[in-house]
Amino acid sequence: MPNKRLTTTSQPRTSATFTKRTLAAFATVAALGLPTLAMAEETVIGVSIPAATHGWTGGVNYHAEQAKKRLEALYPDISITISTAGGPSEQANDLEDLVSLRGIDALVVLPFESGPLTGPVRRVKESGAFVTVVDRGLEQEGIEDLYVAGNNQEMGRVSGQYIRQKLDGQGDIVVLRGIPTVIDDERVQGFQEALEGSDINILDMQYANWNRDDGFEVMQDFLTRFDNIDAVWAQDDDTALGVIAAVRQAEREDEMFIIGGAGMKGIIKRVMEGDELVPADVLYPPAMIATAMDLTVQNFVSNGPVVGEYILGSPLITPENAEQYYFPDSPY
DSSP, rough: OOSSOOOOOOSSEEEEEEHHHHHHHHHHHHOOOOOOOOGGSSSSOOOOOOEOOSHHHHHHHHHHHHHHHHHHHHHTTTEEEEEEEESSHHHHHHHHHHHHTTOOOOOEEEOOHHHHHHHHHEEEEEHHHHEEESSSSSSTTTOOEEEEOOOHHHHHHHHHHHHHHHTEEEEEEEEEEEESHHHHHHHHHHHHHHHHSSEEEEEEEEOOOOOOHHHHHHHHHHHHSOOOEEEOOOOHHHHHHHHHHHHHHHHHHTTOOEEOOOHHHHHHHHHHHTTSOOEEEEBTTTTTTHHHHHHHHHHHHHOOOOEEEEOOOOOOOOOOGGGGGOTTTTTO
């Protein structure tokens, strides 16, 4: 999950709206042009991502592999190397190898953690490579050429707006937060702002660490302490699975509904099938890695500059549009 403040939104999956700042950045260099693929020999792009330690990063891995196959088939002179790391130190070593052994022309990196990866990514940039940072921003600004991420505050706002509308502006709810980070703060801020002026009462908010088991335990506690709960904001789909299990164990599924977030295929399927317990979801797409890879390739194959920020939106997923966000072959 990212830890860099995001400010704009885009359309889901197929296209995006660039921020004003991005457009301004594009305009300043538009006259420079960029070399086309025909003018260059093989272009090597390194992709460095965390290993599939939980559902969302499993989705990242899947979409990275799918994008590699598609892009290499489309552009024979593009070669993409994907490395996955189980921790910050391993990822830092991977970056060194991508430069020294593969001689990469560009790097697409989703940092395992921002702090430990800031220096290693900076050294990749100093080698002359084009750098795209995804999702989790670095601690030092200005290293990357391109930043691709989701919009955390919008994710919270969209969730809050849906709950407010479905409850007709009144009711008792509980909130399961992520981990104590800027990301979580941004989501909660957007959520609370969406509820301002309503008669919706947040009974309690507890951290569940974007984790299924923690979600189960926190929700069990809520169910024990509160006789009436109209809705649950779980914020994350892994957490939502734990909440669902706790609610069903307590046989209180007819009392409330649950809103998670991210776009896990199991949750999307429930939405598609009209599950009243999980009537909607809010996207935070693991497929953003594919967007980042697409844009990085365009830096080498098009005459248009690719720099600045590209911020994806967090659309509401309902039974009417869920199919377009459903990837049955993805592990997430």
